Amino acid sequence: MAEHGSGDGTVAKALAVMDEVAAFGRPVRFSEILDRSPFPKATLYRFMQVLTKQGMLHYDPDRQTYAPGLRLVRLAHAAWQTSxxxxxxxxxxxxxxxxxxxxxxxxxxxxxxxxxxxxxxxxxxxxxxxxxxxxxxxxxxxxxxxxxxxxxxxxxxxxxxxxxxxxxxxxxxxxxxxxxxxxxxxxxxxxxxxxxxxxxxxxxxxxxxxxxxxxxxxxxxxxxxxxxxxxxxxxxxxxxxxxxxxxxxxxxxxxxxxxxxx
Amino acid sequence: MAEHGSGDGTVAKALAVMDEVAAFGRPVRFSEILDRSPFPKATLYRFMQVLTKQGMLHYDPDRQTYAPGLRLVRLAHAAWQTSxxxxxxxxxxxxxxxxxxxxxxxxxxxxxxxxxxxxxxxxxxxxxxxxxxxxxxxxxxxxxxxxxxxxxxxxxxxxxxxxxxxxxxxxxxxxxxxxxxxxxxxxxxxxxxxxxxxxxxxxxxxxxxxxxxxxxxxxxxxxxxxxxxxxxxxxxxxxxxxxxxxxxxxxxxxxxxxxxxx
DNA sequence: TGTGCAGTTTCATTATTTGAAACTTGGTTT
DNA sequence: AAACCAAGTTTCAAATAATGAAACTGCACA
CATH class of the missing domain: 3.30.450.40 (GAF domain)
Structure with a gap:
């Protein structure tokens, strides 16, 4: 079950993917996420594309791995400072x-x-x-x-x-x-x-x-x-x-x- | 092809809202974001609801303000550790x-x-x-x-x-x-x-x-x-x-x- | 009691997301 | 070198979720 008040909504699903990636604690292959994700291949693929394009994930083309992106570090700095x-x-x-x-x-x-x-x-x-x-x-x-x-x-x-x-x-x-x-x-x-x-x-x-x-x-x-x-x-x-x-x-x-x- | 700002994915729009909130560097009212956002009131409102429910924003009901949420700090820790x-x-x-x-x-x-x-x-x-x-x-x-x-x-x-x-x-x-x-x-x-x-x-x-x-x-x-x-x-x-x-x-x-x- | 403002909800319309399946790519086996 | 396989990528009609104008609520102040 999702840890957060998992409702519907595309945004919630994308964030669930972020959690999944972050949980690994290391760069991770597409298929590793796919295994533990409720989403079908194409859907998950599109999410990870979007998240990567948005800087929330970092994609290493040589190794074909995803890791949490640096945009997160920037946003978190704001969170840390203000909340x-x-x-x-x-x-x-x-x-x-x-x-x-x-x-x-x-x-x-x-x-x-x-x-x-x-x-x-x-x-x-x-x-x-x-x-x-x-x-x-x-x-x-x-x-x-x-x-x-x-x-x-x-x-x-x-x-x-x-x-x-x-x-x-x-x-x-x-x-x-x-x-x-x-x-x-x-x-x-x-x-x-x-x-x-x-x-x-x-x-x-x-x-x-x-x-x-x-x-x-x-x-x-x-x-x-x-x-x-x-x-x-x-x-x-x-x-x-x-x-x-x-x-x-x-x-x-x-x-x-x-x-x-x- | 319809033109609604950037017609990109819903996820991208929600993240843009996150940026907007983070940019303030302080807790911020709904209307302050509304002023600087291309989204109509209802749309922005729903985004902020979802983001709050997801822990990406923190809502202070007394002051009616939003700030970047602590979920970000957790995710960023993962980013920091792995990327x-x-x-x-x-x-x-x-x-x-x-x-x-x-x-x-x-x-x-x-x-x-x-x-x-x-x-x-x-x-x-x-x-x-x-x-x-x-x-x-x-x-x-x-x-x-x-x-x-x-x-x-x-x-x-x-x-x-x-x-x-x-x-x-x-x-x-x-x-x-x-x-x-x-x-x-x-x-x-x-x-x-x-x-x-x-x-x-x-x-x-x-x-x-x-x-x-x-x-x-x-x-x-x-x-x-x-x-x-x-x-x-x-x-x-x-x-x-x-x-x-x-x-x-x-x-x-x-x-x-x-x-x-x- | 009324007016104005900030925030919230509704609902028919519209556009985005969905996912099975087909396809491509690169590597490995026969 | 052909056949195979697995991982990743693209397609497209159907299903679903997002949209936003407008109506509503609650509150502060006159």
Whole structure:
């Protein structure tokens, strides 16, 4: 089934093809897409022609392969700049990463998934699309749980319904009941932990970024490894993380994501 | 043959709407797009509905504004990973930026424009016109000229024809003749300079990334400011930059951008 | 209560998309 | 060298989706 509210419409179909190509993570032959596509050969062929002509796909004539095109990178830059928290959060993320010396993640909810929109590594100053654009599961990451915990019930139910509950490690929450208990604890506490739930050896402390009205804008986390740190050790950064999250929330809501007027 | 604008496919029209929205660089009202769009109200309205439903646009019901959606960021991540040099180049760019301590850019040619695909900031970052996904002019940037200089004539002519030759600073080359002379010098020398041609106070040294057959894959540059450095000073990094460019070229061509077999 | 504007819906008309099948191309087998 | 095969490309009548003028809604302001 389509991941997006797949309706009819030629545009939706073409975008489904884009997803298909992007999912491969490598240049791909026409027939490989054809195999996994509901469209007949001629139809798919025409779509890929159009998408290529439009710069959404890049065609390599020597290898006869298609890959996502560079027009996408340009469009995404606009998306990143105008619909993500990243540009607003940037100075705060910078300052936080300087102060704590660990990897910092900034994420937003995209449907039921976590979308990372910015990142600072422990060492290197700035990377961009290397992290921005990556998606991860919501139910077993610090930022994911921090956001889910503050979602209003109807949305939360929808998001939970879409979680895979795959067991990545021995610490992964693998059912709704366990996750909901964890979310209640997070709500009470104000921050979330990742206790090696997604990757062994990786731990983090995460806080949500909330408007004054309590609407979830995103989340931010400080990550480390069990080799270097403990959760208790990471917790000493909490005041700084909170302060950064609040600063981001304040700016974001004044500038770009205001709560609904009442 | 009927003439409705460009009578092209529906997909192309929808993408044109995406461009329109992205071009604003801020959330935008329906009527603002309507003003600049060849489509009648109902048609445009439906397009924006579909694009929103597809996650290509994000609609803010409170403000009644549209912005490029987060689905783009996800798709672009795939594009960046599979059709750009960045993932291959990454370790080399890291090492270079560590070694030289200045801002490093990795760029590719997207049509006649320079598309920045990766970047490492200097230890003390200077706010500057560039970032992954951003585009810039080819005729007045170090990376742009480094790539143009090694383009085969037919492509070069096409690219030059599309340059605006806008005079950004007193040093900008503003016509084809001057640019071609500069490109010849670059070809002879093997590397390009930016002598404050795009932004006052910003200088760089750039080298092309070429396959064994001489095909242009991209370019890499080390940038600084006149306040801190001179071109002669930057030149001492050339051996390192060259080495990095060659390493990237070697890996790229073995792995993903092979020259056409003969 | 009325006027104007921004956004939304309707529906008969029209043009675009569709896809089975035929065709072309380049490489491999007999 | 002829026959074969697989991958990719083109064709064309039928089916479907897009179109856009106009009517409608809801809201702000007079």
């Amino acid at each position: 993500s928290l990243a540009p607003i959060a940037r100075p705060h993320v910078d300052a936080l990463s300087q102060a704590v010396g660990e990897t910092v993640h900034l994420a937003q909810l995209d449907g039921a998934q976590v979308l990372y929109v910015d990142k600072r590594n422990a060492r290197q100053p700035v990377e961009m699309y290397s992290a921005a654009g990556k998606v991860g599961p919501a139910y077993c990451t610090g930022v994911g749980k921090a956001m889910l915990a503050f979602l209003p019930e109807p949305q939360l139910a929808g998001a939970i319904a879409q979680q895979s509950f795959h067991r990545f490690t021995g610490h992964t929450y693998t059912d709704e009941t366990a996750l909901r208990a964890e979310l209640a604890a997070i709500r009470a506490r104000g921050h979330a932990y990742d206790r090696e739930e997604h990757e062994p050896g990786i731990i983090c402390v995460a806080v949500p970024i909330l408007t004054r009205a309590g609407r979830v804008l995103g989340a931010m986390s400080v990550t480390s490894t069990t080799a270097r740190e403990t959760l208790v050790g990471l917790e000493r950064h909490l005041p700084r993380i909170r302060a950064a999250a609040e600063a981001i929330a304040a700016e974001a809501q004044d500038w770009r994501f205001p709560d609904a007027a009442e | 750009s040099l960045a993932p291959i180049a990454r370790p080399h760019v890291d090492a270079l930026s560590q070694a030289v301590g200045e801002t490093v850019h990795l760029a590719q040619l997207d049509g006649a424009q320079v598309l920045y695909v990766d970047k490492r900031n200097a230890r003390q970052p200077v706010e500057m016109y560039s970032a992954a996904g951003k585009v810039g002019p080819a005729y007045c940037t170090g990376v742009g000229k480094a790539m143009l200089a090694f383009l085969p004539e037919p492509q070069l002519a096409g690219a030059i024809a599309q340059q605006s030759f806008h005079r950004f600073t007193g040093h900008t080359y503003t016509d084809e003749t001057a640019l071609r002379a500069e490109l010849a010098a670059i070809r002879a020398r093997g590397h390009a300079y930016d002598r404050e041609e795009h932004e006052p106070g910003i200088i760089c040294v750039a080298v092309p990334i070429l396959t064994r057959a001489g095909r242009v894959l991209g370019a890499m540059s080390v940038t600084s400011t006149t306040a801190r450095e001179t071109l002669v000073g930057l030149e001492r990094h050339l051996p390192r930059i060259r080495a990095a460019a060659e390493a990237i070229a070697a890996e790229a061509q073995d792995w993903r951008f092979p020259d056409a077999a003969e």
